[in-house]
Amino acid sequence: MKKTFVQAAVAAASILAFAGTAQACSTLIVGKAVSATGNIIVAHNEDNGGRLFNLQHYVPPAKHKKGEMIKFEPKAAAIPQVEETLGFYWTETLVPDGASFADGFFNDAGVVIATNWCGEIFDADRMEVKDGGIGYGIRRLVAERAHSAAEAVKIATELLHEYGYFHDGRTYTFVDANEAWQLAIHQGDSWAAHRIQDDEVVYIPNVFMMDKVDLRDHENWRVEPKQVERADKDGRHDPKDPIFNWRKIVAPESIRAERWNANRNVIAWKYLTGIEMNDPEKFPYSVKLDHKLGVKEAMELLRQHESYIGEEQALYHSASEGICRTTSHDAIVYNLTSDPTLTEAWKTLGRPCQSVFVPIYPLAGPAAGTSFVDAATATKEHFAGTPGMFDFRAEFTPHSVFSAGTNAIDYLRGGEIAHRTELIHAEEAKFLAARSAVTKEAAALKGEARTKFLHDYNQKAYDEVLELMKAENARLMPMQVKILADVVKADSDDPVAFALLGSKDHEVKGANIKATRAGMSANQLNSTRKFTNFAPAQTVEFKDVNGDGFEDVVFTFKSKDLAKGAVPGALMDLWLYTQVNGHRVTGFDVVPVETQTVKAAESRSGKHLL
Known part of the structure; x- marks a missing residue:
């Protein structure tokens, strides 16, 4: 079918699914050579607004009929389904308008998918798409199909070439146990991809960070050729220069200097390097550290605020534009192992600075209580907006207990902030100390026995933290x-x-x-x-x-x-x-x-x- 240019009015309509979502996410990638675990570590904060439930699912592998089509957003393109899809762990952001750009995944092949909005770009009126383009489909189809991070990039870029991206900009992180890739999408079929080196540490907020894209290095950098041609023609790049400064070419300086982006860069790089960097044009895309980072350090990065958070504010986070802020509703850290079933994840069920990172083995299936519908229903309802899906349910404890507790603390403030920090660090210390032994015990098991052992662990850990939070809520909110x-x-x-x-x-x-x-x-x-x-x-x-x-x-x-x-x-x-x-x-x-x-x-x- 002939491709069309989507002008401002149509683009605005397609953004409805995006409005209010994923505008303050953060992602950290730690290469295996600088990881204290010897494994690649990925950490991600999910930030969204409005009535929101964060559900967890395991979607089993499936076989599909030949000719089957799959469609996500009502206005997006219908895409041919492959005959066999991988199973995957899915952390879902359920919002009334449907979240096109917020969910995270970890599939049976051990591929992590996380994303960051990187909008307000140049050329937003040149968005070229086919049949409505693709949005949510990239993350979901990569989760279903990719056997490695490199294959994830291939799948995603082929989808972009065929359908075009219907939103303005985003950076996707695809990671497996062996390597990490980032794919920055400008719009339509415009993108750049980078293979993160083993000795690199990358942090990205909601702004394009790739700067020194080496057009000669085809092993570690890939760029859609027409984008380079367009930049040359528009005078944004010198055709003789082998270095393509992605972030300057695709987005204005003003977006990099915005407080809600710049503040997080200042905080993150000071935490990681000890150096305070204040020039938005000099924030690094990545660094090579002289020390190693572990799971605990990744957790703490996701909890970082400005020094002035909470001063004279009715709600503790109302002034925050740090890494952890008022919109931060969910955080996850992955320690990726060569056997995906043994990959260790740590997930909060609320704002990370006020929540315990609960240990989970993603492919063993999440604990009961972390969802109120099965995965098939969740998929069907993701863009449906059925009002009843957003009912308060006492049995859906991520909302009724965990989110409620963080909301109470944000208002009560005072000594409750320090008390919660002490409580979560003590609880996490127990889990961190015992985790390697649990993984070792599971490694000695095979097949269903391993899955059952790890799922039972997921449930036990969740229940332990749940009971702790219930007791805290009773103390925090003693009056009915x-x-x-x-x-x-x-x-x-x-x-x-x-x-x-x-x-x-x-x-x-x-x-x-x-x-x-x-x-x-x-x-x-x-x-x-x-x-x-x-x-x-x-x-x-x-x-x-x-x-x-x-x-x-x-x-x-x-x-x-x-x-x-x-x-x-x-x-x-x-x-x-x-x-x-x-x-x-x-x-x-x-x-x-x-x-x-x-x-x-x-x-x-x-x-x-x-």
């Missing part, structure tokens, strides 16, 4: 919040009452209406950094709501203000943020959110209290 309404209407000014229940241990008389706000979890309303953008309390009343003989405090809020960022038609966890006698207090309850045209399902219309 009760929403005194059957529904919150997103298009109404109707008052909605929140009760903070008093008890013999907790009085409410000193509740401060001026310091009181309510709305979605700050973790999920994270495109809004100002605490004042949550719904302000309109009235306050003290009375015994539940008849237990203790005085409660009742605040009212405007319904539509409470529903900012909510998904109409879904059961939402809405939070109360207040102060009692100068002490911060928070908690949440669950209620359906509706509009006049979108009603919550009848089966879910009743109250769902914790």
